[in-house]
Amino acid sequence: MTRKSHRPSLKRHMIKLAECPACQGRGVVQGVFYELDCEACNASGWIDRWLNQPLPLQELAVQLGMNLRAALKRIEQLKSTRSTGPEAYYQEGNRLGAGGTNYTGD
Template sequence: MRKSHGQSFKKQVIKLAECPACQGRAVVQGVFHELACEACNASGWIDGWTRQALPLDELVTQLGMNLRVATSQIEQLRNPQVTGPEELYQSSNRIGAGGTNFTGD
C-alpha cells in the first residue's frame, strides 16, 4: 500500500444525482411563486454518494467534467468504428491503382 500526503494531483469525477427535493429542476414551488431550492444550492444536482449539496465552486468543476464525458460519449456514438468485412470498403488500404482503395471486386 502506497502512502500519499496532501491533495491528489488529479481532480476526481464525483457521481452526481438529481436533487430529491426539487427533482432536478433547481426550484421548488412556493405559495405564490417558485423559489430557489435550498437543498441543492439551486442547481438540481447533489453528491450521489453523500446526498449533500456541493459547494458552488466544486459544482461548477464537476458539471464541466461530467459534460466533457457526456460529449465524448455522444461523439463516439455519432462516429462508430467500422469492423469486419465492411471495414475493407470504408477504409483506404492504398493498394489500388494510384494509391486508391482496392476491394478485390
C-alpha cells in the same frame, strides 16, 4: 490497494452526481405564491450521489464541466462507430440511379 499520501491529490476526480430529490432536479421548489430556490441543492438541481449533500458552487461548476466533456466524448464515440459487412451496405443510400438519385427499379 491505496497508497498512503501526506498531501492532497493533485488531480480532480469526477464525482457522481444525482438529481436533487427535493426539487426533482429543477433547482426550484414551489412556494405558496411563487417558486423559491431549492435549499437542498443550492438551486443547482444536482447533489453528490454518495453523500446526498450539495456541492459548493465552485466544485459544482468543475464537476458539471467534467460531466459535459465525458458526455460529448461518448456522443462522438457513438457517432464514429461505422457498420461493417452487409449492414454497412444496407445503411448506405442506394446510389445506382442516374445522377445519384435513388433507383427503385421501375
